[in-house]
Amino acid sequence: MFTTYEEAMEWIHTRKGMGPKPGIARMKWLMEKLDHPERKFRSIHIAGTNGKGSTVAYLRSLFMAAGYSVGTFTSPHIVSFNERISIDGNDLSNNDILEQTNILYSLYQEISETELGALTEFEIVTAMMFSYFGSHPCDVVLIEVGLGGLYDSTNIAEPDVSIITTIGKDHINILGDTIPEIAHQKAGIIKKGTPAVIGRLPEDALQVMREKAKEEAAPLFEYRKDFTASNWHDVAEHYHEAFDFSSAHVSFEGIEIPLMGGHQVDNAATALQAFLLFCDKCGFAYSEESIKAGFLRTAWPVRLEIISQKPFILLDGAHNVPAMEVLADALNRKFADKKITILLAALADKDLEQMGALIKTVPNSTLYVTTFESPRVASVEELRSRMGVAEEMTFADWRQAVDELKAKQSEGDMLLITGSLYFLSDVRHYLLNK
Known part of the structure; x- marks a missing residue:
């Protein structure tokens, strides 16, 4: 048993080396x-x-603006480990983490002696989340999948609504190297008779979703078929996006969101459809005013996040090819007038060649690369060779890179720091502490 939060965290992090162990048998146990x-x-x-x-x-x-308490489970964390489990945006306390760790530790010892084997870090944290919300209920808990869906630790959830936001090629060593294979893994969260909301998916992924929904007799709600976002436009003075929403039963005009990019309009529309379905199914009240207020209050770190105006610094966790595509599109659309200095660090198992090709399409930009501490990180040498970056555009120390590039920014310039979410977490911490 652990007596301090620090001891608990040290033990949890020792399980990180286990890596993912696909399958939910240990979670069921x-x-x-x-x-x-x-x-x-x-x-x-x-x-x-x-x-x-x-x-x-x-x-x-959306739920908080309508007056409901909301639990969330997300990963990876951006600022502190505790944010992975939160209520109404407030991270779990150190004492709560300690209490849940002690509950899980004795079970960890017990399961380690069985044929199921030892737990991974993600399984421990997922079990902590279920245990905590089971004894500290909220009106609704939002559970983010860690990896894939079908064999993810969270897939013992019994949700009222399921959501699949996007499908793209990532984690192909685990999920498969074709879109239908990856879609099959994501579709694994669709449960019998449970409504499923589908975001902007390629046609071959949609087919997989339709087949799975039919198999499970799950009502399927598809973006651009059963609900739509239209009249998308910039709110230039705030860097916001605005759009109109319509579905079979409701429509709303002039929804404004503070998260930038066309992909965020897609995400917002998908979230709203799921929110409306959940409220109708569970008898939750809402209004057009609460919906618009909820969207305006939304914040999510390191997703096209302006962290400083002078100098102008933008953080974005474009950690894979689909994310880099939407980043390049947003930069071309919103910041074409700026001279952009880009600092990137990424994990070695990503498609670095394609990511590099995409970020180089941004006009009036200069790309630098660096590295950070992570077992899967790409070295500066690997980034140089795979992204085609000259030696003088590399930094072995990312803190030095941030400081030097920040100091060089002139009025009207932008420093964009992008790549791995783990890297962005470190950078955000560093800049805010400064």
Whole structure:
């Protein structure tokens, strides 16, 4: 048993080296031992290659603006570990983390002696989340999938609505190297008779979703078919986006969101459709005013986040090819007037060649690369060779890179820091502390 938060965290992080162990047999065992906390609260389960975190952020704001308490489970963390489990945007306290860790530690010892084997870090944290919300119920809990869906630790959830935000090629070593294979993994969260909301998906992924929904007799709500976002336009003075929403039963004009990019309009519309379905199914009240207020209050770090105006610094966790595509599009559309200095660090198992080609399409930009501490990180040498970056455009120390590039910014310039979410977490911490 642990007596301090620091001891608990040290033990949890020792499990990180286990890596992902696909399958939910260990989670089912844990839920049985914990008296099935996953059945004691209402929830929405969110999967997708990208857009999960933003969709969680929109949903949290929508429910809170309508007067409901909201639990969230997200990963990875950006500022502190505790934010992975939160209520109404407030991170779990150190004491709560300590208490839940001690509950799980004895079960960890017990399961390690069985044929199921030891737990991974993500399984421990997921079980902590279910255990906590089982004894501290909220009106609704938003559960973000860690990896894939079908074999993800969260897939013992019994949600009221499921969401698949996007499908793109990522984690192909685990999920498969074709869109239908990856879609099959994501579709694994669609449950029998449970409504599923589908974001902007390629046609071959949609086919997989339709087949799975039919198999599970799950009502399917598709973006651009059953609900739409139209009249998308900039609110230039705030860098906001605005759009109109319509579905079979409701329509709203002039919804404004503070998260930038056309992909965020897609995410917001998908979140709103899921919110409306959940409210209608569970008898939750809302109004057009609460919906518009909720969207306006949404915040989500390191997603096209302006962290400083002077100098102008933008953070974006474009950690894979689909995310880099939407970043390049947003830069071309919103910041074409700026001279852009880009600092990038990424994990080695990503498609670095394609990511590099995409970020180089941004006009009036200069790309620098660096590295950071992570077992999967790409070295500066690997980034140079795979992205085609000259040696003088590399930094071995990312803190030095941030400081030097920040100091060089002139009026009207922009420093964009992008790549791995783990890297962006470190950078954001560093800049805010300064």
